[in-house]
Amino acid sequence: xxxxxxxxxxxxxxxxxxxxxxxxxxxxxxxxxxxxxxxxxxxxxxxxxxxxxxxxxxxxxxxxxxxxxxxxxxxxxxxxxxxxxxxxxxxxxxxxxxxxxxxxxxxxxxxxxxxxxxxxxxxxxxxxxxxxxxxxxxxxxxxxxxxxxxxxxxxxxxxxxxxxxxxxxxxxxxxxxxxxxxxxxxxxxxxxxxxxxxxxxxxxxxxxxxxxxxxxxxxxxxxxxxxxxxxxxxxxxxxxxxxxxxxxxxxxxxxxxxxxxxxxxxxxxxxxxxxxxxxxxxxxxxxxxxxxxxxxxxxxxxxxxxxxxxxxxxxxxxxxxxxxxxxxxxxxxxxxxxxxxxxxxxxxxxxxxxxxxxxxxxxxxxxxxxxxxxxxxxxxxxxxxxxxxxxxxxxxxxxxxxxxxxxxxxxxxxxxxxx
Numbered sequence: 001x002x003x004x005x006x007x008x009x010x011x012x013x014x015x016x017x018x019x020x021x022x023x024x025x026x027x028x029x030x031x032x033x034x035x036x037x038x039x040x041x042x043x044x045x046x047x048x049x050x051x052x053x054x055x056x057x058x059x060x061x062x063x064x065x066x067x068x069x070x071x072x073x074x075x076x077x078x079x080x081x082x083x084x085x086x087x088x089x090x091x092x093x094x095x096x097x098x099x100x101x102x103x104x105x106x107x108x109x110x111x112x113x114x115x116x117x118x119x120x121x122x123x124x125x126x127x128x129x130x131x132x133x134x135x136x137x138x139x140x141x142x143x144x145x146x147x148x149x150x151x152x153x154x155x156x157x158x159x160x161x162x163x164x165x166x167x168x169x170x171x172x173x174x175x176x177x178x179x180x181x182x183x184x185x186x187x188x189x190x191x192x193x194x195x196x197x198x199x200x201x202x203x204x205x206x207x208x209x210x211x212x213x214x215x216x217x218x219x220x221x222x223x224x225x226x227x228x229x230x231x232x233x234x235x236x237x238x239x240x241x242x243x244x245x246x247x248x249x250x251x252x253x254x255x256x257x258x259x260x261x262x263x264x265x266x267x268x269x270x271x272x273x274x275x276x277x278x279x280x281x282x283x284x285x286x287x288x289x290x291x292x293x294x295x296x297x298x299x300x301x302x303x304x305x306x307x308x309x310x311x312x313x314x315x316x317x318x319x320x321x322x323x324x325x326x327x328x329x330x331x332x333x334x335x336x337x338x339x340x341x342x343x344x345x346x347x348x349x350x351x352x353x354x355x356x357x358x359x360x361x362x363x364x365x366x367x368x369x370x371x372x373x374x375x376x377x378x379x380x381x382x383x384x385x386x387x388x389x390x391x392x393x394x395x396x397x398x399x400x401x402x403x404x405x406x407x408x409x410x411x412x413x414x415x416x417x418x419x
Contacts (some may be wrong), residue, residue: 001155002154002157004154005154006158009150010043010151014357024057034148036131036134037127038152038155039152069094069105069111069112070111070114072090074118077123078118084380124360125385128411133415136417138152153418157419159204160413163194170193170194170211171190184257191413192402194369196214197217199383199412220410222265235253237253238251246262246266246268247271304366305363308360309381311355312385313384314387316392319356320391320392334348
């Protein structure tokens with residue numbers, strides 16, 4: 001029932017999106033509403049084409065038009081969000097000779113809010129959570145578009161129903177494996193693992209990808225803990241050699257816990273191989289179209305983007321999980337930095353945070369340059385970076401202490417939206 005109504009509404013929204021006779025700013029405002037309500041993935045190609053036309057029109061004018069601050073900020077954010085490198089010179093008209101924003105803007109609350117969002121906070125949020133928050137805000141707007149609002153509500157509700165079904169399957173899988181009793185140092189983080197995947201790839205059609213990645217993250221967590229704190233150097237050498245051979249030979253020398261951890265990894269790989277064989281295409285792993293299976297071909301040609309993502313993720317993880325890792329006796333990059341540079345903990349933490357900020361800037365810069373890179377893959381990369389920003393914000397570890405991300409988990413997987 002919901003699916004049928006959604007399809008009807010999509011046709012109507014598409015007609016409104018492609019309608020002629022609207023001004024540039026009316027078009028941008030409509031696209032912004034679609035984006036913030038979390039339904040833009042239904043119209044990705046159309047939005048990209050519309051913005052390309054508008055960007056070319058703006059560029060061909062040869063100068064920045066006299067917009068108010070709110071309009072300029074919206075234009076700047078949307079264009080950059082979709083990879084169009086609009087110049088920050090659009091804001092020059094709002095700056096006085098001293099390089100500060102004009103005093104007359106202090107009373108322009110809407111303009112300042114849009115400027116604030118154009119400077120990064122909205123861009124760093126988890127898309128599905130941001131949509132959940134915006135739907136309730138937009139509903140209170142007396143000028144809201146009832147059709148857009150209805151589509152957003154139905155879409156979110158249906159997606160959440162599917163997510164709950166997927167999560168039940170993940171929990172059933174974890175219970176059958178009985179990991180927690182077999183590997184005592186393993187952590188019950190199946191919900192958090194699935195939340196990570198919903199935040200990265202939220203479109204309903206990617207169900208298989210989300211469940212597979214959630215299982216992979218859970219197993220990776222066990223292996224990570226094994227190497228960090230629970231395996232001896234000799235055992236870890238044997239384990240590493242076994243992983244490189246990808247067989248069970250030689251693991252009889254390992255403790256029961258390490259044997260179990262490795263066999264869980266081996267069995268998961270076999271299970272995944274069988275699932276992919278049934279799907280008859282490796283592209284089904286990511287649940288995306290044929291372009292996604294070429295991701296490994298794109299990585300060597302765009303190393304800066306993937307290096308920036310790796311740096312950003314690693315640095316925020318090091319800072320956020322530092323206290324937990326220190327308590328478990330794990331070796332940490334921060335401790336190495338303190339020793340190598342003879343600095344105190346606070347200075348080392350600040351240095352890592354600064355480097356993470358620089359890595360985020362690198363990600364944004366690379367996204368503006370990759371005109372031939374599939375946008376679907378770019379979204380996954382950006383969403384991974386966004387998740388790290390949320391999970392490890394303010395030097396915390398939301399993966400270890402789930403209360404830090406409880407509001408996000410409840411919004412995406414538990415709290416319903418009234419229809």
